[in-house]
Amino acid sequence: MSVEPFVQVESLNIEFATARGTIKAVRDVSFSVEQGKTLCIVGESGSGKSITSLGLMGLLPPTAKRNATRLRVGGTDLLSLDRRAMADVRGSRMAMIFQEPMTSLNPSLTIGEQMAEMLTRHRGSSRKQALEKAAFWLEKVGIPAATNRLRQYPHHLSGGLRQRVMIAMMLMCEPEFIIADEPTTALDVSIQAQILFLLSSLQRELGMTMIFITHDLGVVSRIADHVAVMYGGQLVELAPTADLFARPQHPYTRGLINCIPIPGKTKPGAHLGSIPGSIPSLAGKLQGCAFAPRCDFATANCRTDTLALRETGSDRAVRCLYPIKPNASPDIALEGTQ
Amino acid sequence: MKTDALLELRDVSRSFIVRNGLFAPKKQLQAVRGVSLKLMPGDVLALVGESGCGKTTLAKMLLDTLPPSSGQILRGGSAANARNRRERTRQLQAVFQDPYSSLNPRKTIGNIVSLPLRVHQQGNPAEIRATVDRIMNLVGLPPRFYNSYPNQLSGGQRQRVAIARALVLRPEIIICDEPTSALDVSVQSQILNLLIDLRAELGLSYLFISHDLAVVEHLASKVAVMYLGRIVESGNARTIFDNPRHPYTRALLASVLTPDPGKGVPDIQLGATFPNPLAPPSGCAFHPRCPLARPECRIEAPPNVVDETGAVECHLYKEPIL
Numbered sequence: 106m107s108v109e110p111f112v113q114v115e116s117l118n119i120e121f122a123t124a125r126g127t128i129k130a131v132r133d134v135s136f137s138v139e140q141g142k143t144l145c146i147v148g149e150s151g152s153g154k155s156i157t158s159l160g161l162m163g164l165l166p167p168t169a170k171r172n173a174t175r176l177r178v179g180g181t182d183l184l185s186l187d188r189r190a191m192a193d194v195r196g197s198r199m200a201m202i203f204q205e206p207m208t209s210l211n212p213s214l215t216i217g218e219q220m221a222e223m224l225t226r227h228r229g230s231s232r233k234q235a236l237e238k239a240a241f242w243l244e245k246v247g248i249p250a251a252t253n254r255l256r257q258y259p260h261h262l263s264g265g266l267r268q269r270v271m272i273a274m275m276l277m278c279e280p281e282f283i284i285a286d287e288p289t290t291a292l293d294v295s296i297q298a299q300i301l302f303l304l305s306s307l308q309r310e311l312g313m314t315m316i317f318i319t320h321d322l323g324v325v326s327r328i329a330d331h332v333a334v335m336y337g338g339q340l341v342e343l344a345p346t347a348d349l350f351a352r353p354q355h356p357y358t359r360g361l362i363n364c365i366p367i368p369g370k371t372k373p374g375a376h377l378g379s380i381p382g383s384i385p386s387l388a389g390k391l392q393g394c395a396f397a398p399r400c401d402f403a404t405a406n407c408r409t410d411t412l413a414l415r416e417t418g419s420d421r422a423v424r425c426l427y428p429i430k431p432n433a434s435p436d437i438a439l440e441g442t443q
Numbered sequence: 444m445k446t447d448a449l450l451e452l453r454d455v456s457r458s459f460i461v462r463n464g465l466f467a468p469k470k471q472l473q474a475v476r477g478v479s480l481k482l483m484p485g486d487v488l489a490l491v492g493e494s495g496c497g498k499t500t501l502a503k504m505l506l507d508t509l510p511p512s513s514g515q516i517l518r519g520g521s522a523a524n525a526r527n528r529r530e531r532t533r534q535l536q537a538v539f540q541d542p543y544s545s546l547n548p549r550k551t552i553g554n555i556v557s558l559p560l561r562v563h564q565q566g567n568p569a570e571i572r573a574t575v576d577r578i579m580n581l582v583g584l585p586p587r588f589y590n591s592y593p594n595q596l597s598g599g600q601r602q603r604v605a606i607a608r609a610l611v612l613r614p615e616i617i618i619c620d621e622p623t624s625a626l627d628v629s630v631q632s633q634i635l636n637l638l639i640d641l642r643a644e645l646g647l648s649y650l651f652i653s654h655d656l657a658v659v660e661h662l663a664s665k666v667a668v669m670y671l672g673r674i675v676e677s678g679n680a681r682t683i684f685d686n687p688r689h690p691y692t693r694a695l696l697a698s699v700l701t702p703d704p705g706k707g708v709p710d711i712q713l714g715a716t717f718p719n720p721l722a723p724p725s726g727c728a729f730h731p732r733c734p735l736a737r738p739e740c741r742i743e744a745p746p747n748v749v750d751e752t753g754a755v756e757c758h759l760y761k762e763p764i765l
Contacts, residue, residue: 149629297700323700350702
């Protein structure tokens with residue numbers, strides 16, 4: 106008997122009604138994450154990756170319309186929860202960490218008050234206990250003199266420190282499920298490596314399930330078990346991490362991998378691959394493949410046919426009429442484009 | 444004092460007086476402490492280090508927006524103050540990190556790119572227009588953008604505008620301060636390709652400030668690693684990436700997450716704390732985080748050891764290694 110995946114998302118659609126028509130930011134996205142595993146959602150700005158996670162957390166702005174056939178986390182049906190019940194689940198069982206450390210902390214409360222609230226609100230701890238726990242977690246994410254920091258306000262802290270406060274705050278309740286939206290993008294590489302190291306060791310220790318959103322393929326390769334590539338609001342490729350990097354099947358995925366310099370593989374000073382054109386508009390109905398205008402392999406069919414995410418093997422799926430064949434040219438993803 | 448470097452820093456320091464509150468005592472913050480550095484013609488010199496290490500202060504001094512507290516900045520072999528500022532800015536231009544805040548939203552692209560020409564009175568309106576058209580073409584901006592405003596452009600296009608503006612006076616040196624870190628992956632590669640092409644076509648030299656070491660390895664010919672206001676290691680890019688000597692350089696390189704599935708996140712064992720620049724550690728500034736620290740590192744600042752492969756400041760390398 107197979108175990109039910111910890112996170113199940115089926116046919117998630119998110120729309121925004123704007124003055125200039127409907128923006129379909131997330132289109133029919135389905136994926137699942139097994140308990141204790143990490144799914145990375147990769148994509149460029151405007152691909153819908155952040156909105157997907159906000160939709161899952163029930164944190165969409167009021168102008169957004171969400172519908173899905175299934176949205177389950179750890180056995181709880183999120184679609185059936187009202188706002189109050191959702192707020193209880195958030196923070197205690199699932200936590201989200203955002204990209205901007207500058208705006209996600211309350212500027213009028215001290216670090217200690219904000220952190221302690223997590224435990225007094227969700228775990229019924231006393232203020233004193235909560236503050237001790239807060240100091241413990243600040244030390245754990247590498248903030249020295251933690252007890253002094255608790256009395257400071259967010260504006261006293263640098264961006265890197267604020268982001269670490271956010272991470273400590275999120276981990277305090279030891280949630281079962283974490284959504285991290287580019288949590289280390291604004292940080293130095295040395296801090297990034299340390300935070301990711303911490304996050305992955307805590308994940309193992311606590312058996313946390315994680316969805317990690319990033320555009321950094323290096324980070325993806327190191328922490329993900331599975332990768333979901335998003336483009337134009339759709340999931341275009343889903344694969345185990347090693348397979349995705351070794352044999353990308355969607356031309357967009359391959360394009361992305363070609364774009365980054367890989368030390369030891371890319372020739373220094375040589376041209377990097379690039380993806381010409383720009384991201385598609387998310388307004389209205391999509392005709393054909395969203396990537397067709399930028400794709401080297403696109404045919405007339407790509408512009409007209411409706412594309413579904415098709416399985417292409419165990420654990421793999423791709424939304425493309427002409428997925429790149431496994432043995433097409435083995436190392437092509439690592440060479441620069443001609 | 445002759446030098447063949449385009450740009451040379453000799454023992455440059457810069458300190459600031461700061462106070463934490465209205466009645467708190469004034470303190471001296473040494474942002475840059477005795478930096479000597481050379482940019483040779485045709486080089487791409489990458490300056491790497493964590494935030495707070497003094498990279499930006501250094502760049503500001505090079506750009507003449509901040510005078511050094513002590514030391515000398517030589518451009519083309521002569522001291523900076525020997526020539527007038529306008530002439531200096533013609534040789535040295537900058538491209539900044541955020542193309543959303545570095546362009547005036549109320550000016551058209553044509554206006555933004557042509558401003559340096561107008562300030563420097565380079566020709567009549569028709570000539571200026573011709574130069575702007577040529578530069579826009581060079582950086583891959585379609586002519587129809589001439590009358591557009593920055594908000595009508597994407598991030599990558601804006602960064603091209605910033606590059607066009609930097610190039611329009613035909614400078615010899617461009618200071619790129621994190622030019623691609625605000626951009627998407629596919630756009631980043633386009634901008635890097637453009638910088639590579641422009642260097643070859645126009646014979647430019649870059650001072651490239653970045654914390655993306657994969658990009659640095661791809662682009663740079665020389666690397667200088669900065670820690671708490673000092674250059675702790677410098678040399679040829681190849682040498683530094685293949686054989687880093689300073690423990691800090693090694694830690695930085697270890698923290699680069701190259702696409703390598705299955706390898707996991709390394710434990711770089713660098714205590715997460717960057718020291719407080721108001722109270723720098725004694726001896727070697729890196730010793731509290733250094734896995735190889737010895738007793739003398741706490742007491743004595745390491746000597747600067749220069750050999751043919753580069754320079755390094757660490758007690759492990761007291762004698763030149765040949």
